[in-house]
Amino acid sequence: MHAEVGAIWRERAQSELNAASGFAIVATELFELGAPSAVLELATRAVHDEVRHAELCRGLAERYLGEPVAPPVAKRVSMPRHAGADAELVKHLHVVGLCCVNETLAAGFLEACLEATDAPDVRELARQHLADEVRHARVGWAHLAWVDAATRRAIGGFVPRMLTANVARWTRRLHIMPRAGFPGLGVPARARALASLEETVREVVLPGFAAVGVPL
Ligand SMILES: [Fe+2]
Ligand SMILES: [Fe+2]
Numbered sequence: 001m002h003a004e005v006g007a008i009w010r011e012r013a014q015s016e017l018n019a020a021s022g023f024a025i026v027a028t029e030l031f032e033l034g035a036p037s038a039v040l041e042l043a044t045r046a047v048h049d050e051v052r053h054a055e056l057c058r059g060l061a062e063r064y065l066g067e068p069v070a071p072p073v074a075k076r077v078s079m080p081r082h083a084g085a086d087a088e089l090v091k092h093l094h095v096v097g098l099c100c101v102n103e104t105l106a107a108g109f110l111e112a113c114l115e116a117t118d119a120p121d122v123r124e125l126a127r128q129h130l131a132d133e134v135r136h137a138r139v140g141w142a143h144l145a146w147v148d149a150a151t152r153r154a155i156g157g158f159v160p161r162m163l164t165a166n167v168a169r170w171t172r173r174l175h176i177m178p179r180a181g182f183p184g185l186g187v188p189a190r191a192r193a194l195a196s197l198e199e200t201v202r203e204v205v206l207p208g209f210a211a212v213g214v215p216l
Pocket of ligand 1: 016019050053133
Protein backbone atom coordinates (compact mmCIF):
# COMPACT_ATOMS: atom_id res chain seq x y z
CA MET A 1 0.00 0.00 0.00
CA HIS A 2 2.83 2.39 0.85
CA ALA A 3 4.39 1.74 -2.55
CA GLU A 4 1.14 2.78 -4.22
CA VAL A 5 0.92 5.98 -2.14
CA GLY A 6 4.57 6.69 -3.01
CA ALA A 7 3.84 6.25 -6.71
CA ILE A 8 0.95 8.74 -6.46
CA TRP A 9 3.25 11.35 -4.90
CA ARG A 10 5.92 10.66 -7.54
CA GLU A 11 3.37 11.34 -10.28
CA ARG A 12 2.27 14.48 -8.42
CA ALA A 13 5.90 15.71 -8.29
CA GLN A 14 5.98 15.66 -12.09
CA SER A 15 2.62 17.38 -12.46
CA GLU A 16 3.67 20.11 -9.99
CA LEU A 17 6.84 20.78 -11.99
CA ASN A 18 4.73 20.86 -15.17
CA ALA A 19 2.51 23.45 -13.45
CA ALA A 20 5.67 25.51 -12.74
CA SER A 21 6.48 25.36 -16.45
CA GLY A 22 2.93 26.47 -17.30
CA PHE A 23 3.19 29.38 -14.86
CA ALA A 24 6.56 30.42 -16.33
CA ILE A 25 4.88 30.65 -19.76
CA VAL A 26 1.83 32.46 -18.36
CA ALA A 27 4.06 34.89 -16.40
CA THR A 28 5.88 35.79 -19.65
CA GLU A 29 2.56 36.23 -21.46
CA LEU A 30 1.30 38.48 -18.65
CA PHE A 31 4.35 40.71 -19.25
CA GLU A 32 3.46 40.77 -22.96
CA LEU A 33 -0.11 41.78 -22.08
CA GLY A 34 1.17 44.60 -19.85
CA ALA A 35 -0.41 43.19 -16.68
CA PRO A 36 -0.20 45.24 -13.48
CA SER A 37 2.51 44.53 -10.90
CA ALA A 38 0.09 42.96 -8.42
CA VAL A 39 -0.76 40.24 -10.96
CA LEU A 40 2.88 39.80 -12.05
CA GLU A 41 3.90 39.40 -8.42
CA LEU A 42 1.35 36.62 -7.85
CA ALA A 43 2.19 34.89 -11.15
CA THR A 44 5.97 34.91 -10.74
CA ARG A 45 5.66 33.71 -7.16
CA ALA A 46 3.51 30.83 -8.45
CA VAL A 47 6.42 29.58 -10.60
CA HIS A 48 8.56 29.35 -7.48
CA ASP A 49 5.76 27.75 -5.43
CA GLU A 50 5.16 24.99 -7.98
CA VAL A 51 8.86 24.10 -8.13
CA ARG A 52 8.77 23.84 -4.34
CA HIS A 53 5.60 21.73 -4.45
CA ALA A 54 7.33 19.32 -6.83
CA GLU A 55 10.16 18.93 -4.35
CA LEU A 56 7.75 18.43 -1.42
CA CYS A 57 5.88 15.73 -3.37
CA ARG A 58 9.15 14.03 -4.27
CA GLY A 59 10.02 13.99 -0.55
CA LEU A 60 6.71 12.30 0.26
CA ALA A 61 7.29 9.80 -2.56
CA GLU A 62 10.66 8.89 -1.03
CA ARG A 63 9.10 8.54 2.38
CA TYR A 64 6.43 6.08 1.22
CA LEU A 65 8.62 4.22 -1.27
CA GLY A 66 11.51 4.00 1.20
CA GLU A 67 14.07 4.71 -1.51
CA PRO A 68 15.54 7.68 -3.37
CA VAL A 69 13.25 9.11 -6.05
CA ALA A 70 14.73 10.91 -9.07
CA PRO A 71 13.64 14.53 -9.47
CA PRO A 72 10.88 15.18 -11.99
CA VAL A 73 11.89 16.15 -15.53
CA ALA A 74 11.98 19.90 -16.23
CA LYS A 75 10.49 20.66 -19.64
CA ARG A 76 8.47 23.28 -21.45
CA VAL A 77 4.84 22.15 -21.37
CA SER A 78 2.64 22.64 -24.40
CA MET A 79 -0.18 25.14 -23.98
CA PRO A 80 -3.66 24.88 -25.55
CA ARG A 81 -3.84 26.53 -29.02
CA HIS A 82 -7.46 27.75 -28.79
CA ALA A 83 -8.31 27.62 -32.49
CA GLY A 84 -10.29 30.67 -33.56
CA ALA A 85 -8.73 33.05 -31.01
CA ASP A 86 -6.19 35.69 -32.11
CA ALA A 87 -2.67 35.73 -30.62
CA GLU A 88 -3.55 38.21 -27.87
CA LEU A 89 -6.73 36.41 -26.84
CA VAL A 90 -4.79 33.12 -26.67
CA LYS A 91 -2.58 34.68 -23.96
CA HIS A 92 -5.61 35.77 -21.95
CA LEU A 93 -7.07 32.27 -22.34
CA HIS A 94 -3.83 30.70 -21.07
CA VAL A 95 -4.06 32.79 -17.89
CA VAL A 96 -7.72 31.94 -17.38
CA GLY A 97 -7.33 28.23 -18.21
CA LEU A 98 -4.34 27.69 -15.94
CA CYS A 99 -5.44 29.87 -13.02
CA CYS A 100 -9.23 30.25 -12.85
CA VAL A 101 -9.89 26.71 -14.04
CA ASN A 102 -6.95 24.39 -13.39
CA GLU A 103 -5.68 25.87 -10.13
CA THR A 104 -9.21 26.14 -8.75
CA LEU A 105 -9.81 22.46 -9.55
CA ALA A 106 -6.45 21.67 -7.93
CA ALA A 107 -7.55 23.51 -4.79
CA GLY A 108 -10.82 21.52 -4.70
CA PHE A 109 -8.90 18.27 -5.06
CA LEU A 110 -6.49 19.26 -2.27
CA GLU A 111 -9.43 19.95 -0.01
CA ALA A 112 -10.53 16.35 -0.59
CA CYS A 113 -6.94 15.19 0.16
CA LEU A 114 -6.92 17.22 3.36
CA GLU A 115 -10.14 15.56 4.51
CA ALA A 116 -8.45 12.18 3.97
CA THR A 117 -5.41 12.91 6.11
CA ASP A 118 -4.75 12.27 9.78
CA ALA A 119 -0.93 12.35 9.69
CA PRO A 120 -0.11 15.80 11.15
CA ASP A 121 2.87 16.44 8.85
CA VAL A 122 1.00 15.41 5.69
CA ARG A 123 -1.94 17.54 6.85
CA GLU A 124 0.31 20.56 7.33
CA LEU A 125 1.76 20.06 3.87
CA ALA A 126 -1.67 19.70 2.27
CA ARG A 127 -2.88 22.82 4.08
CA GLN A 128 0.06 24.92 2.86
CA HIS A 129 -0.30 23.50 -0.61
CA LEU A 130 -4.03 24.33 -0.62
CA ALA A 131 -3.33 27.93 0.47
CA ASP A 132 -0.81 28.27 -2.39
CA GLU A 133 -3.23 26.88 -5.01
CA VAL A 134 -5.92 29.32 -3.89
CA ARG A 135 -3.42 32.15 -4.40
CA HIS A 136 -2.49 30.75 -7.83
CA ALA A 137 -6.14 30.74 -8.85
CA ARG A 138 -6.29 34.42 -7.81
CA VAL A 139 -3.81 35.28 -10.60
CA GLY A 140 -6.62 34.49 -13.04
CA TRP A 141 -9.41 36.23 -11.14
CA ALA A 142 -7.26 39.35 -10.62
CA HIS A 143 -6.41 39.31 -14.32
CA LEU A 144 -10.09 39.14 -15.30
CA ALA A 145 -10.87 42.04 -13.00
CA TRP A 146 -8.20 44.09 -14.85
CA VAL A 147 -9.11 43.39 -18.53
CA ASP A 148 -11.76 45.46 -20.36
CA ALA A 149 -15.35 44.37 -20.88
CA ALA A 150 -14.84 43.45 -24.56
CA THR A 151 -11.96 41.12 -23.64
CA ARG A 152 -14.06 39.57 -20.87
CA ARG A 153 -16.82 38.88 -23.41
CA ALA A 154 -14.34 37.35 -25.86
CA ILE A 155 -12.88 35.15 -23.10
CA GLY A 156 -16.37 34.08 -22.06
CA GLY A 157 -16.95 32.59 -25.51
CA PHE A 158 -14.13 30.11 -24.93
CA VAL A 159 -14.70 29.28 -21.27
CA PRO A 160 -17.29 26.47 -21.62
CA ARG A 161 -15.05 24.50 -24.02
CA MET A 162 -12.00 25.14 -21.84
CA LEU A 163 -13.84 24.02 -18.74
CA THR A 164 -15.07 20.80 -20.39
CA ALA A 165 -11.56 19.94 -21.63
CA ASN A 166 -9.96 20.65 -18.25
CA VAL A 167 -12.52 18.65 -16.27
CA ALA A 168 -12.08 15.74 -18.73
CA ARG A 169 -8.31 15.82 -18.20
CA TRP A 170 -8.69 15.83 -14.39
CA THR A 171 -11.29 13.04 -14.60
CA ARG A 172 -8.87 10.83 -16.58
CA ARG A 173 -6.17 11.56 -14.03
CA LEU A 174 -8.36 10.81 -11.01
CA HIS A 175 -9.81 7.64 -12.58
CA ILE A 176 -6.50 5.85 -12.11
CA MET A 177 -6.54 6.56 -8.37
CA PRO A 178 -7.25 3.64 -6.00
CA ARG A 179 -10.99 3.06 -5.60
CA ALA A 180 -10.98 3.17 -1.80
CA GLY A 181 -8.15 5.72 -1.57
CA PHE A 182 -5.82 5.47 1.42
CA PRO A 183 -7.74 6.90 4.34
CA GLY A 184 -5.42 8.66 6.73
CA LEU A 185 -2.64 9.04 4.17
CA GLY A 186 -4.05 11.95 2.20
CA VAL A 187 -5.38 9.92 -0.73
CA PRO A 188 -9.17 10.32 -1.01
CA ALA A 189 -11.43 7.60 -2.38
CA ARG A 190 -11.78 7.84 -6.16
CA ALA A 191 -15.47 8.76 -6.02
CA ARG A 192 -14.75 11.54 -3.50
CA ALA A 193 -11.96 12.92 -5.67
CA LEU A 194 -14.20 12.87 -8.76
CA ALA A 195 -17.04 14.52 -6.84
CA SER A 196 -14.66 17.32 -5.81
CA LEU A 197 -14.34 18.30 -9.49
CA GLU A 198 -18.04 18.75 -10.03
CA GLU A 199 -18.44 20.53 -6.69
CA THR A 200 -15.61 22.96 -7.43
CA VAL A 201 -17.01 23.82 -10.86
CA ARG A 202 -20.47 24.42 -9.44
CA GLU A 203 -19.51 26.21 -6.24
CA VAL A 204 -16.37 28.12 -7.17
CA VAL A 205 -15.53 28.29 -10.88
CA LEU A 206 -18.94 29.22 -12.32
CA PRO A 207 -19.77 31.74 -9.55
CA GLY A 208 -16.23 33.14 -9.96
CA PHE A 209 -16.76 33.91 -13.66
CA ALA A 210 -20.15 35.44 -12.87
CA ALA A 211 -18.63 37.62 -10.11
CA VAL A 212 -15.96 39.12 -12.40
CA GLY A 213 -18.48 39.73 -15.18
CA VAL A 214 -17.50 37.04 -17.70
CA PRO A 215 -20.65 36.06 -19.61
CA LEU A 216 -20.78 32.31 -20.31
FE1 LIG B 1 1.05 23.08 -6.74
FE1 LIG C 1 -0.67 25.80 -8.10
